[in-house]
Amino acid sequence: MFVIGPRSFVFQNPDHQVVMPTAEADVAFGLGRFDLPIDEVRERVHKPQKAVGMDQYAQRPVQTLIGGQKQRIAIAGALAESSRLLLLDELTTYLDRDDQIGVLEAVRSVVGVPQKVTALWVTHRLEELEYADGATYMENGRVILSGSVAEVEAYIKLKQDELFNRKDSVR
Known part of the structure; x- marks a missing residue:
C-alpha cells in the first residue's frame, strides 16, 4: 500500500509511544518539527484531545493514566499532526474490555467524512469488526x-x- 499525505502509527503498547510528562505535552510532541505559532499548537492539541475524550486529562502526568487513556493520547497525538491515515497495530492488545471499547469508540469518533481521517488497523480480535467499515x-x-x-x-x-x-x- 502506498499512502500520500500525512500518516501516523499507533502501536499496541502505549508505553512505547507516550513519552512526555503530561498528556497535553505528549499530544503536542510531534508538532515540535513544525514551525507553528503557539495559538495553532494549542488548537491542534486541544481539538484531538477533545475528539478522543481526553481533554479533561490535559495536565495529568502520563504515568497516572491507564492503558486506554494512553492509547487515546497516542491517537490524539497522531491527529494533532493532521494525519489523514491512522495505522493502528493491535490497538487494544494490552487493554481490558472497557478500555478496548473506549479506544475503538475514540477511533470511530475521529474517522469519516468531516475529519477526512481513515483508520486502518491490524487485529486478531474478531469482535473489533463491528467497528469497521x-x-x-x-x-x-x-x-x-x-x-x-x-x-x-x-x-x-x-x-x-x-x-x-x-x-x-x-x-
Missing part, C-alpha cells in the same frame, strides 16, 4: 479476502467450521 482477511502474510465486514465474517465462520469439523472427524 470493511475488512481484509489474511493468512501467512497474504490477502485471502477483502470486502464487507459481513463477507469477511462469513468466510471466517466457514473456515472455523471446517477446522472444527476436521478436528471432530480425527477423534
Whole structure:
C-alpha cells in the first residue's frame, strides 16, 4: 500500500509511544518539527484531545493514566499532526474490555467524512469488526479476502467450521 499525505502509527503498547510528562505535552510532541505559532499548537492539541475524550486529562502526568487513556493520547497525538491515515497495530492488545471499547469508540469518533481521517488497523480480535467499515482477511502474510465486514465474517465462520469439523472427524 502506498499512502500520500500525512500518516501516523499507533502501536499496541502505549508505553512505547507516550513519552512526555503530561498528556497535553505528549499530544503536542510531534508538532515540535513544525514551525507553528503557539495559538495553532494549542488548537491542534486541544481539538484531538477533545475528539478522543481526553481533554479533561490535559495536565495529568502520563504515568497516572491507564492503558486506554494512553492509547487515546497516542491517537490524539497522531491527529494533532493532521494525519489523514491512522495505522493502528493491535490497538487494544494490552487493554481490558472497557478500555478496548473506549479506544475503538475514540477511533470511530475521529474517522469519516468531516475529519477526512481513515483508520486502518491490524487485529486478531474478531469482535473489533463491528467497528469497521470493511475488512481484509489474511493468512501467512497474504490477502485471502477483502470486502464487507459481513463477507469477511462469513468466510471466517466457514473456515472455523471446517477446522472444527476436521478436528471432530480425527477423534
